[in-house]
Amino acid sequence: MKLPQAQAAVLRAADADEDRRIDEVAAEADLKPETATRAAFELEDQGLLTVSEETVESVELTEEGDRYVDESLPEQDLYTAAVDAGADEGPVSMGEAIGASGLEGAAVDIALSNYARKGYGQIDSGEITADPEAAPGEDSEMFTLEAVADGRPDDADADALDQLERRGLVERTETTVRSVRLTDEGVTELMAGVEVAETVGEVTPELLTSGEWEGVEFAEYNVEADAGEVRGGKEHILRQTANRVKDVLVGMGFQEMEGPHADAQFWINDCLFMPQDHPARTHWDQFALSNPEEIDHLPEDLVERVKSAHLEGVGPDGEGYHSPWDEDVARGIDLRGHTTSLSMRYLSGHQTGELEPPQRFFSVEKVYRNDTLDPTHLLEFFQIEGWVLAEDLSVRDLMGTFTEFYEQFGITDLEFKPHYNPYTEPSFELFGTHPETDEIVEVGNSGIFRPEVLEPLGVDADVMAWGLSLERLLMLMYGFEDIRDVHGTLADLELLRETEVVY
Known part of the structure; x- marks a missing residue:
């Protein structure tokens, strides 16, 4: 059986007993992942492979989130400074607490917007109070940041993870992972022997000017194969x-x-x-x-x-x-x-x-x-x-x-x-x-x-x-x-x- 070079390489790298991820197959076949994916779909159309898909979610810290893991969240710093200023006993000047916290610029707004939300205390008319019963050391968002940093996203609190994503401290991405497996027919063709057919994937100026395009075999183009997602601009809602x-x-x-x-x-x-x-x-x-x-x-x-x-x-x-x-x-x-x-x-x-x-x-x-x-x-x-x-x-x-x-x-x-x-x-x-x-x-x-x-x-x-x-x-x-x-x-x-x- 004659196959284009990419298809032949993918077929040889696939396994009949277990699913193999496309990226692994591509690496073994010395192909780009997108080339291996296209070849896999073409082989599936011929009944030689099966292609399966699953959606995998990954969570990573942003640069800001990574910084807070090494230090602390701004609202935690503000609570500590407020308690030190006596805000757990009565209202104190917000300016005094912010100055003592060492927060500057955007970190001040971040601290203020999350302080009351977490029940650390109240902010009103330029004064701040601190709830003595609050426990910033047990902050679920900080624990979740640390879990992501340690490669333990499964240990993260789901609600805290959602909040961290809204704050821009973590990024969650969903990727489609494709895997391939040889069918019985694919195994049969491999055992019978697969040869590489010389095919051309695109028409080039050289092929046209030389006239060689008339004698070459062009690879089939699968119009149903997935293409890369392109997101253009859009008017904001x-x-x-x-x-x-x-x-x-x-x-x-x-x-x-x-x-x-x-x-x-x-x-x-x-x-x-x-x-x-x-x-x-x-x-x-x-x-x-x-x-x-x-x-x-x-x-x-x-x-x-x-x-x-x-x-x-x-x-x-x-x-x-x-x-x-x-x-x-x-x-x-x-x-x-x-x-x-x-x-x-x-x-x-x-x-x-x-x-x-x-x-x-x-x-x-x-x-x-x-x-x-x-x-x-x-x-x-x-x-x-x-x-x-x-x-x-x-x-x-x-x-x-x-x-x-x-x-x-x-x-x-x-x-x-x-x-x-x-x-x-x-x-x-x-x-x-x-x-x-x-x-x-x-x-x-x-x-x-x-x-x-x-x-x-x-x-x-x-x-x-x-x-x-x-x-x-x-x-x-x-x-x-x-x-x-x-x-x-x-x-x-x-x-x-x-x-x-x-x-």
């Missing part, structure tokens, strides 16, 4: 959802806003009647820029009206805040903590000119907040901003708008809860039910802008407004339980590759 949100809002009659990510506190907070000593305006919640530190220009007439609203109030019953207001503070530049800064620019007429009611505007843009990382909070995320300018608006109009909007995404169980905002009255939060956990998840905040916001802007009609979370909408649509699965350095790439936004 978050961007797909953002585009769908835009389509829905445009269909509801809204126009899109755009504006700067870094803006003056005047537009971000002061126009919203947020007092300058409000806790949300500290560095614990906002990111301030150092270059440049302040904006070049603010409209003088609007600055005076906003300042008057803060100091004296609006209307005969207005009193303002009775707290200092400094234009230098208003000129300071921050990364926007909400896209309502865009709403202030548009409503004031300084972005596109004076607007006459009725008007509807929206944006789906990124915002930045100095939050503690957890399954529902990130340092940067997307906000669905929107407002309607019209006469005689009511809360029922606002609730009806939300009902229509969320129904477009299959969400019909919205709940509303009264809330306080410095810039809207009445105000309420929106909640939806998570499809996997049945937990109530906050999805946004809304209300009717107060006169203290609208009168300085020169608006004499009603404005209802909202800020909704794009990521939490995604969680309700697809059942994601951790926002970091779709956004950031811990994103689940397989989940992103496989999930599609359904219209």
Whole structure:
């Protein structure tokens, strides 16, 4: 029997009594694994071999995970430093604990995001406590890291392994392992003798120009054989959802806003009647820029009206805040903590000119907040901003708008809860039910802008407004339980590759 060289080599390297892995057969036959695999499938088609497959999972430490095995997890270091500072007896300054831990840069955020999750203690308003009953020395994630490092992945805790993968400390890969075995017919042909046939696997320029292609025997090409997987680029599911949100809002009659990510506190907070000593305006919640530190220009007439609203109030019953207001503070530049800064620019007429009611505007843009990382909070995320300018608006109009909007995404169980905002009255939060956990998840905040916001802007009609979370909408649509699965350095790439936004 005559066979191409690769097929003959694979057939001779195979065994009739046991399965042999393709990589072993390839090494013995002095072939590339992919060449041996192709030859094996061709021999299987001829009934000379059987090819079997199994999926094998392997777990390896990333560079970061390997470093933690030699040292310790950042949250363990933070717990040790907190206890040393007395946090097991009462709250201590978070800055003091972080400084004593020796953590720097990204390690600080990692420690903070995992500290409370593991029950080591609590972090609140710049203070940290340590649970004296916690046992960081028995951390299951550290034990799992050590098991993987020692080549004992079977000893790893399954839940801890999943968490370590989300944190990017281990990488799990699944590979298809193929094995071959001689059939009775294959044994018979080997015993009868197998000769190597001279075949050509591809047409080359030399074969064509010389005319030799007419006299050679070409190897058969198996179009059903597995090919290498090629993964091209794909639009992120978050961007797909953002585009769908835009389509829905445009269909509801809204126009899109755009504006700067870094803006003056005047537009971000002061126009919203947020007092300058409000806790949300500290560095614990906002990111301030150092270059440049302040904006070049603010409209003088609007600055005076906003300042008057803060100091004296609006209307005969207005009193303002009775707290200092400094234009230098208003000129300071921050990364926007909400896209309502865009709403202030548009409503004031300084972005596109004076607007006459009725008007509807929206944006789906990124915002930045100095939050503690957890399954529902990130340092940067997307906000669905929107407002309607019209006469005689009511809360029922606002609730009806939300009902229509969320129904477009299959969400019909919205709940509303009264809330306080410095810039809207009445105000309420929106909640939806998570499809996997049945937990109530906050999805946004809304209300009717107060006169203290609208009168300085020169608006004499009603404005209802909202800020909704794009990521939490995604969680309700697809059942994601951790926002970091779709956004950031811990994103689940397989989940992103496989999930599609359904219209």
